[in-house]
Amino acid sequence: MMNSDNSWIVAWSDSLGFPEAMPQWIYAAAALICTFCFVIVPCGALMSYFERKLAADLQARVGPNRAGPAGILQPIADLLKLLQKESRTEWNWKENIWLSVHTMALYSTLAVLPLGSMAVLVNTEMSVFLPFWAALVLALGTMLLGLGQNSVPGWFGGIRVAAQTLAGSFPALISLLCTGVRSGSFRWSSLAESQGFSPWDWTLLANPFQMIAFSVFVMSGLVLLAIPPLDGGLSMSDIHGGVASHLYGRRLSLFQFGRFYGFFFWSVITVVLFLGAWDLPVSLVNSLKSMGAHQLLALSELLWLLVKTFALMLLIIWIAKVNSRSRVDQITDFVWRVLSPFSLAALVGSSLWAGWRAF
Amino acid sequence: MNLIKKEILTTDLTTWTIGPYHGSLPAPMRLRLSLDGEIITDCDVETGFLHRGLEKACEFQSWRAAVAYADHLDPECAVFGELVLCLAVEQLAEIEVPARAKCIRVILSELSRISSHLSYMVRMARAVGSETIIHYLLRDRERILDLFELLTGARFSINFLRFGGVQADVTDGFIERVLEVCELIRIRMKEYNDLFTFNFGFVKRTSRVAPISKDLVSFCGVTGPNARASGVSFDVRKKFPYSGYDRLDFETPLGQGEGGVLGDVHDRFLIRLREITQSMEILKQLLDVVPSGEYVNRKLAKDSVVPPGEAYSRIESSRGLLGCHVVSDGGPSPSRVQFRSPTLANLLAIPQIVRGIRIEDLPVVLASLDLGIAEADR
Numbered sequence: 001m002m003n004s005d006n007s008w009i010v011a012w013s014d015s016l017g018f019p020e021a022m023p024q025w026i027y028a029a030a031a032l033i034c035t036f037c038f039v040i041v042p043c044g045a046l047m048s049y050f051e052r053k054l055a056a057d058l059q060a061r062v063g064p065n066r067a068g069p070a071g072i073l074q075p076i077a078d079l080l081k082l083l084q085k086e087s088r089t090e091w092n093w094k095e096n097i098w099l100s101v102h103t104m105a106l107y108s109t110l111a112v113l114p115l116g117s118m119a120v121l122v123n124t125e126m127s128v129f130l131p132f133w134a135a136l137v138l139a140l141g142t143m144l145l146g147l148g149q150n151s152v153p154g155w156f157g158g159i160r161v162a163a164q165t166l167a168g169s170f171p172a173l174i175s176l177l178c179t180g181v182r183s184g185s186f187r188w189s190s191l192a193e194s195q196g197f198s199p200w201d202w203t204l205l206a207n208p209f210q211m212i213a214f215s216v217f218v219m220s221g222l223v224l225l226a227i228p229p230l231d232g233g234l235s236m237s238d239i240h241g242g243v244a245s246h247l248y249g250r251r252l253s254l255f256q257f258g259r260f261y262g263f264f265f266w267s268v269i270t271v272v273l274f275l276g277a278w279d280l281p282v283s284l285v286n287s288l289k290s291m292g293a294h295q296l297l298a299l300s301e302l303l304w305l306l307v308k309t310f311a312l313m314l315l316i317i318w319i320a321k322v323n324s325r326s327r328v329d330q331i332t333d334f335v336w337r338v339l340s341p342f343s344l345a346a347l348v349g350s351s352l353w354a355g356w357r358a359f
Numbered sequence: 360m361n362l363i364k365k366e367i368l369t370t371d372l373t374t375w376t377i378g379p380y381h382g383s384l385p386a387p388m389r390l391r392l393s394l395d396g397e398i399i400t401d402c403d404v405e406t407g408f409l410h411r412g413l414e415k416a417c418e419f420q421s422w423r424a425a426v427a428y429a430d431h432l433d434p435e436c437a438v439f440g441e442l443v444l445c446l447a448v449e450q451l452a453e454i455e456v457p458a459r460a461k462c463i464r465v466i467l468s469e470l471s472r473i474s475s476h477l478s479y480m481v482r483m484a485r486a487v488g489s490e491t492i493i494h495y496l497l498r499d500r501e502r503i504l505d506l507f508e509l510l511t512g513a514r515f516s517i518n519f520l521r522f523g524g525v526q527a528d529v530t531d532g533f534i535e536r537v538l539e540v541c542e543l544i545r546i547r548m549k550e551y552n553d554l555f556t557f558n559f560g561f562v563k564r565t566s567r568v569a570p571i572s573k574d575l576v577s578f579c580g581v582t583g584p585n586a587r588a589s590g591v592s593f594d595v596r597k598k599f600p601y602s603g604y605d606r607l608d609f610e611t612p613l614g615q616g617e618g619g620v621l622g623d624v625h626d627r628f629l630i631r632l633r634e635i636t637q638s639m640e641i642l643k644q645l646l647d648v649v650p651s652g653e654y655v656n657r658k659l660a661k662d663s664v665v666p667p668g669e670a671y672s673r674i675e676s677s678r679g680l681l682g683c684h685v686v687s688d689g690g691p692s693p694s695r696v697q698f699r700s701p702t703l704a705n706l707l708a709i710p711q712i713v714r715g716i717r718i719e720d721l722p723v724v725l726a727s728l729d730l731g732i733a734e735a736d737r
Contacts, residue, residue, distance in 0.1 A: 059494035152375050156397070156718070229560075237486050237722040240382035324560040325488030327719045 031121060032110050039115065043306065044260045045075035047313060054314060055321050085249030094148030099251055102141020106258050109134035113265055114188040116278045116301035118294065128176060128186040131269055132169065135224045138262050139165035142226075142234075145255075146243040157242020160233035160328040161226050167332040168223030171216050174343035178213035178350040179203050179273045192277035202276040209349035214274045216343045218316070221270065223335055225262040228320035232328040267309045267316075275312070278305040372400060375718075379408045383722035385482055386732030388706075390721075397717050402710045409736040417696040422448065422522070422665055425693055429683075430518045432698060433734040435478060436471040438464075439676035440734070441520040443683040444696070446601055446672035448522050451685055452665045455658075458650035460524035461602045466537065466645055467510075467519070468602075468674075469638040473544065474503040475677035476631040476638075479729050483628055484555060486726040487564050492555040499547055502540045509533055524655025534646050541639045548635065556632065565625040566618025569712040569724040573622075579707040583679025585728060588614035588630040589622030595675035607644055609637045624727040631729075664689060678702055678729050700734040 049064065049072060056063025064071030112122045112130040122130070139161055146158020180186045182203055183194035195201050204214050222230040234242045247255050271277065278301035288297040326334070378389035387408035393401040413432065417425040425444060432440030442464055449456060456464075477500040484492045504514040510533055511517040511526070519526050555561055576586045586593055594611040596604040612633035618625030667689040673682040679701025686695035705728045713724055 055490070059491050060498055061494055232719070235488055236719045237488060238383045238718050322491050322554065323489065324484070324555075324558060324564060326560055327564065327717065329717065329719075330563060 028111075028121060031119075035110055035113065035115065035119075036107065039302070039306075040110070040261060040264065043264060043310075044257055045079075047260065047264070047310065048075045048078070050310065050314060051317050054317060058318070058321055079253060082249055082253040092148065095145060095247075095251070098141055098145040098148055099247075099254060102137055102145065103254060103258055105137040105141065106134055106261060109265060113268060114192070114272050114277070115268070115305060116298050117189065117192060118298045119302065120188045123188050125186050127188050128180065128191070128269070128273070129173075131265055132173065134265065135172075135221075135262065136165065136169065138225065138258065142243050149243070149246045151246050153239035153242050153245045156239050157234060157245075160236075160242070162233075164223050164226060164230070164233050164328055164331050164335075167335040168220045168225075168339075170220075171335060171339040171343035172220035172224050174340070174347050175213040175217040175220065176273065178210060178343075178346050181347070181350050181354050182206055182210065188272060188277075191272060192279060195276045195279055197276065197279045197281045199276065201279075202274060204274045207350065207353045209346045209353060210274070212342055213346040213350065214270075216339050216346060217274065218270055218312075220335060220339050220343070221266040222316065223331055223339075225259075225266055227259075227263045227266070227316070229316075229323045229325065230331050232326055232331050235325055236327070263313065264309070267312045268305065270312060271305060271308045275308050278302070280304060377721075378405075383486070383725070385725055385730050388730075388732055390709075392718065392721075394718060397719070399713050399716055399718060399721065402713045404706055404709050406706060406732060407736055409732050411737065413737045414696050414698065417693050419692065421692055425696060426520060426522075427516075427518050429696075429698075430516050431733070432700070432737065433676070433678075433731045434515055435731060435733075436475040436677050437516050437518070438467045438471045438520065439674060439681055440698075441518070442468060442602070443672055443674045443676075443681050443698070444685070445520045445522055446674065447670045447683045447685040448665060450672055451668055451670035451687060452522070452663070454523045455656055456523055456602075457653045457656060458603070459528075459652045460654050460656075462645055462649050463525050463529060463654060464520065464602050465604065465607075466642060467507075467517075467525075469641050469645075470503050470506060470537070472638045472677045473635050474500050475729075476635050477503070479631055479677075479726075480551075480555075480628075482726040482729075483565075483723070486722040487561055489555060489558070489561065492551060495547070495551060495554075499544055502543065506533070506537060506540060509536065521655055523659045524653070526655075528654040529649070534649060537642060538646055541642055544635070545639060548632065552632070556628070562618065562625065564720070564723060565628060565727070566623060567620050568624045568720050569716055569727070570620045570623040570626075571708055571712055575708055575711055576622075579711075580704040581679070581701075581708055582704065583675065583677070583701050584630045584634060585627055585679065585705055585708075587611060588626040590614050593680075595673050595680055599673060601672070601674055607641050609641050609644075612637065624723055627727045627729075664691065665693075669695075673699070676701060678731055678734070679704070681734075698734070698737060700731070700737070702729075702731045702735040705730055706735055 052074065053063045053071075064074035067073040067077040109131055112127050114120045114127075143158040143162040146154035146161070148154070179191060183191045185191070195203055199205060203210050205211070219230070221227070226233045228235065234244065236242070239245065244252060244255055280300060285297065288300070373394045375392045375394055376389065377392065378384050379387040384390070389405040389408070391403040391405070392399055411431070413428055417428050420428065426441050429440040429444040430437045448454070477496050481493050481496045484496070507517055508514050509530060511519040571581060571585060571589045573589055573591055575581070576589050576591050582593060590613055592611060592613055595601075597611055612630055614622055614626035614630055616622070616626060617629060665687040667687055669684065669686040671682060671684045673680055675681075680699065681701060682699030684695070684697040684699070685693060688694040709725070709728070713721060716724060
């Protein structure tokens with residue numbers, strides 16, 4: 001199961017003075033915690049800042065500008081404010097259970113999150129499918145959270161999220177198969193190796209069917225995880241926030257961060273599947289390897305991956321800010337009638353293309 | 360046959376009470392919905408949460424102070440309440456209004472109409488969750504509020520009209536700035552149409568939703584843009600002209616069923632857009648030749664009393680026919696002041712038009728009716 005090439009983690013933790021011959025699960029746990037603390041959380045903070053600044057620029061207003069220079073500390077200020085907030089007095093055990101269960105299940109997917117050629121912890125033929133588990137768990141958790149709230153927004157919000165997730169998972173899964181058809185494997189490493197640094201080597205531009213698969217994958221991901229602009233289940237004005245409308249303070253920040261993480265990992269795997277993963281120019285990789293600068297290579301791969309991920313996320317946010325929300329029945333209708341046939345066509349087309357190339 | 364019947368899954372109706380305060384409601388009101396799943400089967404509207412005893416309060420004040428109360432009839436477009444009261448009193452006391460004062464009144468009315476329609480678009484955008492356009496529209500409405508501030512010193516409750524005219528003459532540069540704002544809004548409306556009005560998602564959300572039929576218009580007494588969206592050509596400015604509207608050349612746009620059904624949410628939205636264009640047309644005609652002379656009837660004595668009798672006046676406010684019935688017993692204060700507000704008729708239509716729509720569309724339908732609860736509750 002474990003990736004054999006995790007020498008950089010070992011080297012890195014050795015330098016911190018951990019004893020030799022430490023069991024591998026400790027390395028794995030340390031890697032997960034480090035990924036969460038040093039990649040996911042800063043990305044969340046940065047992204048919330050970028051999102052607000054971008055939206056402000058689009059909407060002819062200033063945006064955050066008080067906390068720190070150009071408002072860069074605004075995410076920290078927001079977090080501190082939410083942590084200070086008093087929660088409701090009554091103890092809703094259902095809400096606590098479902099929130100913690102779905103949060104734990106959600107972050108368990110950190111193990112399969114591909115962040116670079118040397119930062120892939122679980123690299124099997126099933127790796128690509130594991131984020132689906134996270135998406136479904138997120139939807140299930142959101143639904144049960146809503147149903148347990150004893151409120152109309154929670155009830156309708158939960159049911160709507162479940163409905164659109166069920167619809168979105170089919171085309172997402174089918175379009176994901178298209179990438180595996182091209183690379184011949186569903187391992188993160190082989191998906192990345194089948195692409196290159198130049199956009200012409202990306203899966204996206206390999207053939208027209210992959211382009212369809214990419215569009216379907218992104219859109220169905222938005223539906224699957226209820227991300228704006230296709231977040232009818234969460235944001236319709238009749239339920240004003242749905243499940244989130246009855247969460248306060250720490251619980252709300254936990255929930256919101258979970259939603260950000262869903263959006264983030266979906267964008268990361270989209271980049272890995274279609275947009276050239278973490279692939280740097282071959283000459284740069286070779287020279288870094290010959291110098292023995294593995295940490296530097298891992299870091300540059302991570303940064304390059306994050307740059308592409310952020311660009312994709314900002315593009316989606318841009319579209320979301322400008323367009324209006326669709327109703328959930330319109331979203332599910334769109335998924336079943338438009339995205340699903342297109343995903344099937346993309347699968348058939350890319351399979352034929354791969355078969356023809358093999359001859 | 361029995362076998363098939365057993366297979367049918369029956370669900371009971373659920374009820375959901377929204378309000379009086381809820382994010383999807385345009386103003387304080389309570390809706391009791393019966394829901395079949397997510398489909399609304401019945402709706403009961405309860406209002407009165409914003410009742411301020413405004414009509415009664417007028418009876419305890421002087422005639423002059425009643426204008427300030429009428430100003431609060433609809434805080435969003437204050438000038439219409441003032442105008443309708445002034446017209447009724449002027450009719451009763453046979454007070455002459457100078458041409459210049461009439462012109463200033465119409466300028467204020469049309470600016471209010473544009474500002475009210477812009478905030479209508481904001482409420483629609485908020486209902487469908489389109490964030491960006493809200494900020495653009497509010498930015499432009501600010502320009503109109505700036506004009507109000509320049510002329511009257513206040514942005515919302517302007518309290519500017521007087522019996523026999525207005526409080527002050529237009530200041531230097533006001534007319535040029537009105538033309539500037541008109542031009543700005545004309546250019547920007549094109550951008551907004553591309554961004555919002557003809558946005559695929561917005562059209563999908565609004566077309567064929569909750570149409571008001573012509574029968575319902577006459578049954579409930581719906582007036583204004585909502586009635587014209589359903590193809591009923593009734594505009595007080597045309598039928599019963601006041602303040603010199605008969606000398607202006609403008610059209611009353613009618614709904615054409617572009618969304619698929621005549622009088623649906625999309626038609627109601629488009630009508631407002633076209634009315635903004637017509638209002639700008641009116642403003643341009645007015646500003647070309649602003650009559651010179653007095654801005655208020657100077658012959659009117661400060662202590663003049665309103666003779667006994669009663670009068671009724673009506674104007675076209677941004678929401679529809681706004682009427683005012685004034686009764687005087689010759690005393691220092693009104694004996695009775697009564698308003699006929701267009702929103703009340705729109706409220707009557709709600710239960711009829713929301714049957715069969717999904718609750719996700721309810722905020723959109725409510726926003727599309729342009730409800731001014733302040734003037735309905737009074």
